Amino acid sequence: MNAPMQPNMHFHKVELKPKDYKNETTAFWCAGCGHYGVLTGLLRALSEIGVDPNYLVNVSGIGCSSRLPYFVQSYKMHTLHGRAGPVATGVQLARPDLAVVVTGGDGDGFSIGGGHMPHMARKNINMTYILMDNRVYGLTKGQVSPTSQQAMKASTTPYGGVEDGMDPVLYMLTYGATYVAQAFAGNAKLAAQLIKGGMEHKGFAFINLLSQCPSFNELDTAVTFRNACELVPEGHDTSDVSAAMLAVHKAKQEGRIASGLLYKTERPTLDQNMAQLVQNVGGHKDYDLRKIIDLSRP
Amino acid sequence: MADPGTPGGIHIATGLEHNEVGLPSYTSANHEAMQDKRFRKLKGVVHDVAPAEVDTGGVAGMADLGLIAWGSTIGVVREALQRLRAQGYKVKGFYPKLLHPLPAQQFEDFGASCKRLLLPEVNFQGQLAHFVRAETSLRPESYTICGGMPFTPEMIVTRVKEILA
Numbered sequence: 001m002n003a004p005m006q007p008n009m010h011f012h013k014v015e016l017k018p019k020d021y022k023n024e025t026t027a028f029w030c031a032g033c034g035h036y037g038v039l040t041g042l043l044r045a046l047s048e049i050g051v052d053p054n055y056l057v058n059v060s061g062i063g064c065s066s067r068l069p070y071f072v073q074s075y076k077m078h079t080l081h082g083r084a085g086p087v088a089t090g091v092q093l094a095r096p097d098l099a100v101v102v103t104g105g106d107g108d109g110f111s112i113g114g115g116h117m118p119h120m121a122r123k124n125i126n127m128t129y130i131l132m133d134n135r136v137y138g139l140t141k142g143q144v145s146p147t148s149q150q151a152m153k154a155s156t157t158p159y160g161g162v163e164d165g166m167d168p169v170l171y172m173l174t175y176g177a178t179y180v181a182q183a184f185a186g187n188a189k190l191a192a193q194l195i196k197g198g199m200e201h202k203g204f205a206f207i208n209l210l211s212q213c214p215s216f217n218e219l220d221t222a223v224t225f226r227n228a229c230e231l232v233p234e235g236h237d238t239s240d241v242s243a244a245m246l247a248v249h250k251a252k253q254e255g256r257i258a259s260g261l262l263y264k265t266e267r268p269t270l271d272q273n274m275a276q277l278v279q280n281v282g283g284h285k286d287y288d289l290r291k292i293i294d295l296s297r298p
Numbered sequence: 299m300a301d302p303g304t305p306g307g308i309h310i311a312t313g314l315e316h317n318e319v320g321l322p323s324y325t326s327a328n329h330e331a332m333q334d335k336r337f338r339k340l341k342g343v344v345h346d347v348a349p350a351e352v353d354t355g356g357v358a359g360m361a362d363l364g365l366i367a368w369g370s371t372i373g374v375v376r377e378a379l380q381r382l383r384a385q386g387y388k389v390k391g392f393y394p395k396l397l398h399p400l401p402a403q404q405f406e407d408f409g410a411s412c413k414r415l416l417l418p419e420v421n422f423q424g425q426l427a428h429f430v431r432a433e434t435s436l437r438p439e440s441y442t443i444c445g446g447m448p449f450t451p452e453m454i455v456t457r458v459k460e461i462l463a
């Protein structure tokens with residue numbers, strides 16, 4: 001696949017320390033919140049890649065987790081609940097030269113935003129989606145989310161729940177994400193390594209970071225997440241999607257959580273396919289999607 | 299706002315009320331200042347959008363009646379105007395492209411070139427007529443239907459003849 005592409009400017013290296021990717025706004029979540037770990041992991045990954053903040057766009061929806069972009073030195077958009085994905089898709093398609101990262105919660109991504117998830121994966125949008133999975137709605141003070149364990153008592157389930165929780169990682173493997181990884185957010189080293197891999201990957205990268213909510217989820221604590229997360233075995237074949245699914249299922253049956261890089265493959269991204277199509281029908285190789293959209297303005 | 303990829307232009311786009319550097323700020327002074335700015339910007343939209351179309355059909359000077367139409371009623375009004383002019387009526391049409399903010403001056407200029415105004419529209423309340431009365435000095439006569447079917451040119455022709463009889 002040699003579709004015409006604008007240069008990947010974000011891989012023009014800059015030398016910045018993790019703290020240089022932290023802007024002047026004080027990061028603020030509850031004491032002990034796992035989201036701090038996600039921020040630390042992201043800052044480290046950005047520094048290791050050497051992303052130029054001017055070419056980085058961090059998009060979020062609504063939630064405690066979705067406040068993360070406020071703290072990052074980058075272009076950023078705090079959008080609507082559940083709509084980070086579509087906005088980020090637009091940014092990526094209009095500007096394939098930018099590095100696009102979504103950070104958001106399990107409620108944001110898989111409740112109200114659930115309808116968008118399979119399409120970002122199957123279209124292979126070239127961006128990194130970091131799910132800050134605390135298995136609860138934090139911002140609205142403790143309601144059940146699609147990833148909550150059935151036993152979780154919350155304001156909407158005072159006697160415990162009646163549904164089984166979903167697995168975001170299995171979901172993404174099913175719908176065709178080309179990079180799927182999982183870790184405990186408190187393991188900033190692993191989280192950073194997986195985010196870096198996701199950002200360097202060309203295609204839709206999904207990273208599930210398990211992030212404890214000490215205020216509203218008593219079941220999934222830092223301790224339970226840390227103990228449950230187990231790296232996939234040394235010989236795990238990351239190019240085999242069924243091996244990845246099997247690893248997730250097997251770990252689950254044993255009460256553990258498969259972590260590390262689960263799956264990675266290459267196929268054309270949506271912007272590449274679009275560029276190729278434009279060329280095939282005789283269009284200009286440097287077509288500008290924004291100019292095309294401008295044609296339909298009043 | 300700078301496009302991402304512009305060195306030095308880094309900011310956050312947020313739906314929350316925010317200050318100059320993009321950080322959320324809910325003080326009443328800031329909210330008032332931002333409302334002021336938003337509504338000031340909104341006024342400029344009138345100049346960014348193509349002006350309303352004035353359909354004189356060759357009628358020079360003052361028209362006996364002007365028709366204001368929007369949306370799919372425009373096509374019906376165009377046809378009605380052709381039929382009326384063929385029968386010797388001095389009638390003009392005015393088709394705004396923008397309803398909010400209302401290009402009030404364009405409405406006023408059209409109104410000044412017509413002795414009377416008729417505003418047919420497909421909704422119960424006569425929403426555009428209401429809006430025009432609120433935002434301009436014009437007092438168009440409202441003609442509304444809401445049965446789900448569009449106007450026919452004949453309905454417009456008949457109503458215009460009744461008014462000018």
Ligand SMILES: Cc1ncc(C[n+]2csc(CCOP(=O)(O)OP(=O)(O)O)c2C)c(N)n1
Pocket residue numbers: 062063064065066081104105106107108109112132134136137138139140145
């Ligand atoms: C359209 C809309 N519906 C509902 C809400 C209320 N709301 C705000 S955050 C949220 C869920 C937050 O949970 P999650 O996305 O998991 O993020 P967390 O706060 O746990 O990090 C909800 C339902 C909203 N802000 N907008």
